[in-house]
Amino acid sequence: MKERVEKLIKAIHEITPKDRKIKIMNVCGSHEHTITHSGMRSLMPENVELVPGPGCPVCVCSESDIINAINLSKRDDTILVTYGDMLRVPTQIGSIRSNGRNYKMVSAPHEVLKIAKENSDKNVVFFSIGFETTTAPTAALIETGLPENVTILTSQKLTPEIMEILVKDSEVGVDAFVAPGHVSAIVGANAWKVFPEKYGIPTVVAGFEPENLLLAIFRILLQIKEGIAELENVYRGVVKPEGNRKAQELMYKYFEKTDVNWRGIGYIPESGLEFRKEYDHINAKKVFNLPEIEEKKVPGCICDRIVLGKAYPDECKLFGTACTPRDPKGPCMVSMEGACNIWYRFGTR
Amino acid sequence: MCVGVPMKVVEINYPMAVAEAKGVRRNISIMLLPEDEVKVGDYVIVHVGNAIEIIDEKDAEEIWKVLDEVMAILDEEEG
Ligand code: SF4
Numbered sequence: 001m002k003e004r005v006e007k008l009i010k011a012i013h014e015i016t017p018k019d020r021k022i023k024i025m026n027v028c029g030s031h032e033h034t035i036t037h038s039g040m041r042s043l044m045p046e047n048v049e050l051v052p053g054p055g056c057p058v059c060v061c062s063e064s065d066i067i068n069a070i071n072l073s074k075r076d077d078t079i080l081v082t083y084g085d086m087l088r089v090p091t092q093i094g095s096i097r098s099n100g101r102n103y104k105m106v107s108a109p110h111e112v113l114k115i116a117k118e119n120s121d122k123n124v125v126f127f128s129i130g131f132e133t134t135t136a137p138t139a140a141l142i143e144t145g146l147p148e149n150v151t152i153l154t155s156q157k158l159t160p161e162i163m164e165i166l167v168k169d170s171e172v173g174v175d176a177f178v179a180p181g182h183v184s185a186i187v188g189a190n191a192w193k194v195f196p197e198k199y200g201i202p203t204v205v206a207g208f209e210p211e212n213l214l215l216a217i218f219r220i221l222l223q224i225k226e227g228i229a230e231l232e233n234v235y236r237g238v239v240k241p242e243g244n245r246k247a248q249e250l251m252y253k254y255f256e257k258t259d260v261n262w263r264g265i266g267y268i269p270e271s272g273l274e275f276r277k278e279y280d281h282i283n284a285k286k287v288f289n290l291p292e293i294e295e296k297k298v299p300g301c302i303c304d305r306i307v308l309g310k311a312y313p314d315e316c317k318l319f320g321t322a323c324t325p326r327d328p329k330g331p332c333m334v335s336m337e338g339a340c341n342i343w344y345r346f347g348t349r
Numbered sequence: 350m351c352v353g354v355p356m357k358v359v360e361i362n363y364p365m366a367v368a369e370a371k372g373v374r375r376n377i378s379i380m381l382l383p384e385d386e387v388k389v390g391d392y393v394i395v396h397v398g399n400a401i402e403i404i405d406e407k408d409a410e411e412i413w414k415v416l417d418e419v420m421a422i423l424d425e426e427e428g
Contacts, residue, residue: 030352034415083397108398110365110378130397133353137399140380144364182353185394185402208415237408238394244401247381336352 008214009043015218015225016045023173024048024220025309027163028055028180029337030208036346038210048221051309054162054262055180056337057130058085059307062261064293065155066091069127072153072288073100079119080104081112082127083134085335090328092296109134109141116147125284129155132186135273136247139254146282153284154274157260159183160191161271167199172309176220178213179205181235188243189233196229207235254279263331264297264304301330306339313340320344353394353401354416355409361389368395370413 016022026032032052035041041050054060066089073080073096080096080103087097087105096103102122104115109126116124124147128138135156142152159180166172179192184205195201202223206216215234223230233239251273260272275283284290300318305311313319313332323329325341332340356368356377364380366387378399379387387393392409393400404412 037418108378110376110398133396133401136381136401137378137397140364140378140399143380144378182394182396182401185353207412209411210415212411238402238404240402244381246383247401250381 005211005214008211008218012048012214012218012221013045016048016221017225018045018047020047022048022175022221022224023051023309024176024178024217025051025053025166025172025174026055026178026180027053027159028178028183029335029339029342030182031055031178031180031206031213032339032342033336034208034210034213036342040210040213044217050217051174051312052306052339052342053166053174053309054159054307056307056332056335056339057134057157058089058335059303059331059338060157060162060262060265061086061089061129061155061331062263063091063295064261065127065129065153066096067093067293068285068290069125069153070094070096070100072125072284072290073103075102075123078102078123078125079115080125080127081106081115083107083129086127086129088328088334089331090298090334109137110144112141112150113144113147116150120147120149122149124150125153125288126150127153127155131157131159132183132247132251135255136186136244136251139247139250142254142279142282143250151282151284151287152275153290154255155260156255156273157262158257158271158273160187160194162262162268164194165268165271166308167195167201169308174201174309176202176224177204178216178220179203181205181207181238184233184235184239184243186244186247188241189231189239190241191243193231196231200229202229203231205231205233205235205239207238261295262307263295265308298330301332303330303332303340306332313343316340352416353396353412355392355404355412356395356400357409358387358389358391358393358400361387366400368393368400
């Protein structure tokens with residue numbers, strides 16, 4: 001394996017055009033993890049930049065939704081249920097853990113069923129956040145049949161849609177994408193076709209092993225050298241061209257595309273999934289008449305710029321000083337998928 | 350949260366199943382896979398307790414190699 005990796009790195013150096021900067025963006029926390037952990041950045045030709053993009057659902061979850069979740073957990077008749085990472089995300093009124101009251105952590109949506117059964121006299125609200133890889137499981141939970149006392153607070157985002165925004169933003173200047181392996185398992189490799197075809201951006205779907213990721217980077221640079229833009233998939237064992245049809249069907253049975261609020265970025269048209277009208281009765285936003293709360297920026301935090309590939313974590317003045325994984329000031333420091341958290345843990349780019 | 354873990358299906362009671370990885374058994378949902386496609390002995394990628402795709406044993410092993418490293422780092426931090 002080591003030999004193959006060395007060969008790939010050598011080949012990358014040989015084929016890379018040296019006359020311009022090349023910015024390759026990943027949109028998956030696990031990719032950023034592999035890149036940082038393996039020290040891949042330092043192995044790249046000088047003009048090749050590997051930037052982390054919006055690959056962290058916790059980082060972009062709207063502050064308003066989290067505040068609503070905190071407030072729901074303060075009701076005597078309600079239990080808020082969500083993923084562990086969400087408990088520590090800071091907002092203007094603290095985090096679920098620091099300021100919430102009745103909350104429970106789950107690692108899978110179907111665990112909500114047990115909590116609902118044990119607390120049949122309470123409203124159980126499942127705070128479902130994330131990209132396609134968590135939204136489809138939430139749809140599966142609803143399909144299984146929700147108990148009467150369960151409603152869902154959604155904050156679900158779509159990956160291809162945010163990437164299209166990035167492409168149109170000239171400050172970012174992305175030259176190529178490494179598309180996320182597991183999101184692609186759901187949406188299908190073909191979901192990324194728009195990038196090479198409409199925007200001329202080489203895009204390669206990759207897995208998480210260093211060698212597979214290097215192969216993706218090699219294929220991207222080869223395309224750039226040859227002046228072409230295509231969609232390739234080097235993670236074929238997991239990702240099919242059409243993706244997981246059943247997961248897609250279930251997601252769109254209950255949810256529809258709508259404009260959603262990305263933390264620090266604002267509303268982006270058609271970039272998330274919200275309940276269809278028919279499901280108002282299980283939509284916590286409707287059932288509890290939840291307000292939209294105006295976002296307040298965390299002073300000094302540049303997480304929004306990091307998520308968009310406009311800045312790196314170590315450009316933040318709070319990075320590693322006031323803001324650490326133990327005491328996160330901004331959302332990018334909270335979860336294993338946040339760029340600030342990853343960079344902090346490895347103490348390196 | 351977004352980290353997918355390969356597991357081996359050891360028991361099916363559609364739409365739920367029991368899957369195993371590293372000697373640990375977990376109840377998972379296989380609702381996202383068609384009922385007639387997933388069999389006992391299959392390897393699947395599991396995200397937040399849901400199998401999202403069936404994969405080869407070889408791919409499962411490759412993915413575990415990377416995950417083992419991640420886990421080791423996390424263990425260190427906890428300790
Ligand atoms: S280090 Fe903390 S405060 Fe700075 S950008 Fe990252 S999350 Fe925000």
